Amino acid sequence: MKKQRPVNLDLTTISMPATAKASILHRVTGVALFFALTFVLWAWSESLSSPEGFELVKGLFNGFIAQFIAWGTLSVLAYHLIVGIRHLIQDMGHWEELESGNSSANIAIAISVIVAVLAGVWIWS
Template sequence: MKKQRPVNLDLTTIKLPAAGRASILHRITGVAMFFALLFVLWAWATSLSSENGFLYVKDVMQSGFGKFVIIGTLSALAYHIIGGIRHVIMDMGYWEELSSGALSANIAIGAWLVLTVLIGVVVW
């Protein structure tokens, strides 16, 4: 049995609603935090191994790459917390309508962008 379904392989033509973007960002930041945790654990273990290890991690964290990783990790954490709070509020029965859900998603994404800029200014 062959199904004749329309196929759209051009993903640039698909426009997700705000709630969809917020949900996907929440999942992406969760995965990003998992991989960032590998860097954090490495830095923690290396810095506790010896004085030279601590100085090496300090140099890495003060480099451009280290600052980029710190900003990315804190940005992912910030959005994941904001998105998580949004989901908890929705689980309590609020912001479930289309208009309020879209508004809360846009506010969450906007707050995340503002926090990311602030994190970047503070870290850099």
């Protein structure tokens, strides 16, 4: 049986609720953390290998690219942690209704943006 259903291939016309955006970004930040972990482990290993390695890593963090990577890693970690706590609260049975779910997603995203700005001020000051 062939069904004639409309197919919308233009994804820009779909408006997702805040809960969907928060959930998708939570998955994306999990993948980003996996890749950021390679930089973190390398810097940690190199800094603990010798005094020269420590000075190398310390010198790298004076550059813009390393500071940007550090800021990105902290921002992604903060978002993943904040929205992860939101998901745990939802698993306990809270904020499952449409209105409270959207409100908690918007609040979690807003808190994450504030934390990202604060992390940027901390790194670049």
